Amino acid sequence: MKDFRIIFQPGALRQQAAAGTSIMEAMSQAGLESDFPCGGMGKCGKCRVKVIEGLAKPTSAEQSRLTRQELEDGIRLACMTEIQEDMVVEILNPKQLKHNILMNSVDRPFSVQPHLRKFFAEVSQPTLSEHKSDWQRLRESLAAQGDMNNLKAPLSTLRRLPDMLREANNKLTTVVYDSEVLGLEPGNTTETMLGMAFDIGTTTIVGYLMDLNSGKELEVVSTLNPQAQYGGDVISRITYAGKQENGLASLHKAVTDAINKLIGEAAGRAGTSRTNIYGISIAANTTMHHLFLGINPRSIGVSPYVSAVNQGLVVDPSELGLEINGAGQVFVLPNIAGFVGADTTAVLLATEPDRREDVTLILDIGTNGEIVLGSSKKMVACSAAAGPAFEGAQITNGMRGAVGAIDHIKFGDNLEFTVIGGGSPAGICGSALLDGVAGLVELGMLNKRGKFLMPDQLTNPESLRFKDRLIEYEGTWAFLLADAGETLHGRPIMITQNDIRELQLAKGAIAAGVRILMESSGIQPEDIKEVLLAGAFGNYLNPHSACVIGLIPRELETKIRMIGNGAGTGAKIALLSAGEFSRAGDIAAAVSFIELGSYSRFNIIFAENTYFKLD
Structure with missing residues (x-):
């Protein structure tokens, strides 16, 4: 060819x-x-x-x-x-290739407890009078440093030991994981012990380079998830993995190649080598989790939507093609259910609702919204299929949160908006769509079903100043944000009737999920002490706009707090502490999952929550 x-x-x-x-x-x-x-x-x-x-x-x-x-x-x-x-x-518009990727996250106190440990050993010389093997003498040297009498070694370590011991003049460092010597290094390298925590999202991948001894964050790197070329959402990727020849292998390779690239980038920035990285932790939604591991996610996409595995895993990096130290290990956080994954587990590990007496509502809003409600007494979770509206897809002028996107809109004496990166706008992202529709609701330019009122039907005096922005588009009304002369590409940017409908479906799904969790737990809005918003969309949205359109109950507006990349925080904690990684399994197992589609009143609740509440 x-x-x-x-x-x-x-x-x-x-x-x-x-x-x-x-x-x-x-x-x-x-x-x-x-x-x-x-x-x-x-x-x-x-x-x-x-x-x-x-x-x-x-x-x-x-x-x-x-x-x-x-x-x-x-x-x-x-x-x-x-x-x-x-x-x-x-x-x-090549600037649009530069996306705003959320990397900042909250922190919480915890004790560093490394999964892998390094021990320096000065091994005694062999003698004619004591015929002790190299391995026996190494074990005795290590045993003198603590409770390590039961150390084991795989064949790969034993093969390297004789030459390493003599080349290093009997002074070497062992890399130990779970009573097994996985690595040997000449000299004393105990001060060098790095790891990387990854949050693998459907859209983006973020990696944190960490010092495993001190717990210090050294670098943060990110990229778009290259699997997007095979589908923008988890369902399309599940379909691609199941129906395309070598589809699963292509998706697996795409994400592991991206992670290897980020590892190299982070190591380069920190002035170190990828061979100094000994541990990797992974937080991902269930589909991304399976594709990363090379497990076919087909069962997630069909009823009853179960995963192949939920438990936390420890995997040899060579099995995944990850290029780090050969003695390293990969720690994959546990999933909760088919559409509530290890990323949600990581958020719970970071925020600890299981240790709070007060009720907390946690939302990670995206194409698939994960919602958790609970306290130390009980935690319940659900997954709401919000669709791609929050990420700008299927929106007439929608785009992700990249340079050139209108990200916030304000209705004052005049219409004002901000653009990511400054300059002329190229489209509108989800947070701006939220602001725009919330403003139209407050101005009385939409009815409760989300339909535009005609210009001569407007009664709110404040709406009249925006009357001329109502334009006809494809046989119905739309609201003009920027005309062709103001935009980067020479096409007008607007909010159309279809865009509003897409947002109604998205917010209806999330709001229905919140209400069903509350209803099934016997919890009222006033019982909720705090609302935590995780993830990129949750970090950039305007809480007031979210409450105006009914995405979040209005009574909770003053209780909302953004926590940034909570999944990233959880991934870092799980990387730095073996105890916390183990606790993540307990947290995931303690969460009760509710399948919204099987809830008897779901259709009624969903339909009610697609409407707007007008004052």
Whole structure:
């Protein structure tokens, strides 16, 4: 099969691609981070590129998603356009490839208790009078340092011991995990012991480089999850893993390659080597957990939505293709249920509702919203299928929280908004959609069903100043945020009637989950002491907007606290403390899971919560 040359502009990045490869696939091969919310199905129209040379005839998907002028200007969808000759492709608005990835997190006190330990040993010389083996003399030297009489060693360690012992002049460091000597190092290396904690999300991956001796955070690195090229949500990735040839292997390799890259980046920044990394902890939702481990997640996607494994795992890094010290171990936090994963367990480990007498409500809001309600007496959890609206997908001008996205909107004397990175806007992300719709509700420009009132129906005097922003779009009304002359791409940015409907479905799912957990536990809003919002969307949303639209009960607005990347905090704690990692298993086992679809009143509660409450 013939290969063709692709040049990506700006930057003149060159990439070879086989005939029939899509521009999207070539971008991935070239290491260009991009966003394909619909998983490359041609449905969202968000992956616009400009083909400068090698322009192909537009596909039917492109003809339906792009205007005639865009097609004439060489605009194509990267996921739909196949490479059949040498091409020059311009990445439109390359700043948008830079996403805002939440890396900050809360901290809580705990004791550092390393999983792996290092012991320096000065091993006695062999003599003719005492025929002790190398391994026996090493064990005796280590036993003198504490209770290590039952040490074992795998064959790989015993094979290395004779040469290592003599080359190191009988002075070496052992790496011990669970009474087993997994590594040998010449000299005294006990001061060097690093690890990395990872939060593997559907959209992003964040890694924290930690000193396992001191507990100090050394570096934080992040990237978009490259599995996005196979689908923007967990269901599409489950489908890809199950139905595409080598689908599971491709998804597994994508995430492990990304983690290896982040390990190298973090080590480079810290001026160290990846061979100094001995431990990795993993917090991930259940689907990402399975794909990371190379376990087919097909059972999660069909009723009764069970995972292959929930328990915490300790895995040899070589089994996963992770490039760290050969004596290292990978500590995978436990899942709770099919759609409430180890990332939620990590959040609970970080926030400790199981040790609080007062009731706490914890929400991690995204495409799949995980909700936990409880205290030391009882914890219940559910998963709410909110859909992609909060992340900008299936929204007319939606995009993720990247440079160029409108992230917050304010209705004052005039309409004001802020743009991530500054400059002209390119789209609207979930937090801004929340602000926009909340403002329209407060201004009385929407009825309780979320339908726009016509301009002559507006009665609130404050709404009249925004009357001219109501425009017709595809046979119905929309609210104009920025006209074509104000935007980065020359197309207007608006909130459409369909966007509002998508938000209603998303917020209805989350709100129904909250209400069902409260109802099943006999808890009223006034019983809840604190509301903790975890994750990227929860960190960037305006709590007032969330309460206005009914995403969170209005009575709880003053009790809301953002905790940043709670899953990242939990992953760090589990990495630094063997006791806390063990406790994570106890926490996961203590949570009762409620399947919302099987709750008798779910449909009624969901429908009620899609409406807006008007004052």
